[in-house]
Amino acid sequence: MTETTQPTRTAQTVPVAGRSCPDCGTAVVGGGQYVSWCAACDWNVDPGARDEEPPGRIERLRRRIARHAGEQLFTELTAGTGPVAGAEPATGAATGGGAVSQRGGRGGRGGRRSGAARQLALGLASLVHGVTLALFAGGLWLLVACWGRGALPVFGALAIGAAVLLRPRFGSLSKAAEHKVVLRRTDAPRLFALLDEVAGSVGTTGVFAVVVDADTNAGVTTYGPRGHRVLHLGLGLWEILSPQERLALLGHEFGHYSHGDTRRSFVVGNALHSLDTWRHTLTPQRPDGLMDLFVNLVTAPPRLLVDGTLALLEHLTLRDAQRAEYRADAAAARVAGTEAAAGLMDRLLVSDGVTGELRRESVAARTRLGGARREDPAEGLWERLAAHAAAVPGHEYERLRRAAERRGHQVDSTHPPTHLRHRRLMCDERAEALIVLTPQRAAEVDAELSGARRTVAHELVRG
Numbered sequence: 001m002t003e004t005t006q007p008t009r010t011a012q013t014v015p016v017a018g019r020s021c022p023d024c025g026t027a028v029v030g031g032g033q034y035v036s037w038c039a040a041c042d043w044n045v046d047p048g049a050r051d052e053e054p055p056g057r058i059e060r061l062r063r064r065i066a067r068h069a070g071e072q073l074f075t076e077l078t079a080g081t082g083p084v085a086g087a088e089p090a091t092g093a094a095t096g097g098g099a100v101s102q103r104g105g106r107g108g109r110g111g112r113r114s115g116a117a118r119q120l121a122l123g124l125a126s127l128v129h130g131v132t133l134a135l136f137a138g139g140l141w142l143l144v145a146c147w148g149r150g151a152l153p154v155f156g157a158l159a160i161g162a163a164v165l166l167r168p169r170f171g172s173l174s175k176a177a178e179h180k181v182v183l184r185r186t187d188a189p190r191l192f193a194l195l196d197e198v199a200g201s202v203g204t205t206g207v208f209a210v211v212v213d214a215d216t217n218a219g220v221t222t223y224g225p226r227g228h229r230v231l232h233l234g235l236g237l238w239e240i241l242s243p244q245e246r247l248a249l250l251g252h253e254f255g256h257y258s259h260g261d262t263r264r265s266f267v268v269g270n271a272l273h274s275l276d277t278w279r280h281t282l283t284p285q286r287p288d289g290l291m292d293l294f295v296n297l298v299t300a301p302p303r304l305l306v307d308g309t310l311a312l313l314e315h316l317t318l319r320d321a322q323r324a325e326y327r328a329d330a331a332a333a334r335v336a337g338t339e340a341a342a343g344l345m346d347r348l349l350v351s352d353g354v355t356g357e358l359r360r361e362s363v364a365a366r367t368r369l370g371g372a373r374r375e376d377p378a379e380g381l382w383e384r385l386a387a388h389a390a391a392v393p394g395h396e397y398e399r400l401r402r403a404a405e406r407r408g409h410q411v412d413s414t415h416p417p418t419h420l421r422h423r424r425l426m427c428d429e430r431a432e433a434l435i436v437l438t439p440q441r442a443a444e445v446d447a448e449l450s451g452a453r454r455t456v457a458h459e460l461v462r463g
Contacts, residue, residue, distance in 0.1 A: 070416030255331030
């Protein structure tokens with residue numbers, strides 16, 4: 001496999017001929033298809049800040065809270081007053097416990113506070129499931145004991161239906177992987193051997209299956225009563241990474257298995273899902289008449305209760321989730337080296353642009369006039385995407401880093417700000433890679449993914 005991008009280096013700013021900063025007079029950088037900006041005073045460094053605001057008042061609030069928590073946790077980790085991000089696998093991974101700090105102990109006051117929040121979150125999540133159980137039991141009683149007593153059995157049936165909808169779920173691989181490519185060990189033995197090696201290097205085990213799609217993301221989860229582990233691999237991200245950055249991505253994802261994350265546990269994770277389901281069900285409707293106004297008024301108290309419970313549970317688990325991200329980043333550095341892990345952070349900054357490029361490819365393939373292009377538009381799609389990402393100049397990455405720091409860029413509302421994750425990696429002692437993905441081995445893994453790459457590309461261009 002050919003390396004698609006090189007690890008990020010210090011950006012060199014190339015002046016644009018004839019352009020000067022209107023604020024300080026320094027020659028600006030960028031231009032053409034990239035934003036023109038001033039490296040001296042940051043003029044125009046983030047012209048799209050307002051456009052990047054996430055939709056919805058609740059989501060914006062979540063991100064602001066997460067940003068503040070990420071900054072506070074970063075300060076604690078850097079000062080040594082909180083649990084270390086975890087350069088070694090956590091001994092309490094199986095139970096979701098905190099990692100033992102390399103500097104000794106369990107992080108002192110920060111560790112005790114995290115432990116108390118974890119216990120409160122578990123208690124609150126159990127209460128949420130208790131409400132679901134009470135709905136089922138009460139509905140069953142109304143249905144059986146009150147049969148023939150007016151509308152009571154109807155309310156009982158509705159309560160049972162709500163309880164079934166809100167029940168804890170183990171998840172299903174067939175549903176999650178619908179219309180996606182699923183690889184198992186017999187399909188890609190070299191890929192799974194690599195996954196096993198990466199997992200072993202961070203103190204955990206491999207996965208049962210790999211689900212491949214076109215997303216510019218990756219993730220790990222579990223399915224079924226036996227907790228089968230599954231890796232979701234988005235080719236939109238995978239294809240723009242260098243071999244070592246791919247190892248960093250895998251190290252990060254397996255680091256989530258190695259280090260406990262309360263939100264990924266069965267009890268708390270399902271409680272969050274139940275509360276989200278309640279919130280969606282109780283969302284006020286646009287009033288078209290008196291009946292809509294009445295329904296919105298009646299559902300207002302339970303809606304406020306659900307919103308408050310969800311906000312409290314997210315607050316109790318936020319620090320644990322963000323600490324798990326820092327630890328997963330440290331695991332990525334252990335596996336692939338600090339430079340590759342930091343390079344992965346930079347690729348996350350261009351993920352929106354990569355998503356846009358994939359969307360343009362899909363639209364172009366479906367809107368071409370017959371005969372305008374004879375070859376299959378899916379052919380060479382990933383190579384074109386990798387070339388697009390590789391063509392991003394150093395000064396654009398530098399601008400994106402500065403813009404990310406200004407707006408507190410996050411992958412989502414659970415992740416710490418990306419620039420702090422990058423800075424945390426650079427604060428630690430530079431790690432050399434435990435695993436080096438040689439060109440031959442990378443080509444072998446790439447060959448096993450070739451069928452999935454073709455299938456996903458054809459699905460993408462067909463829309």
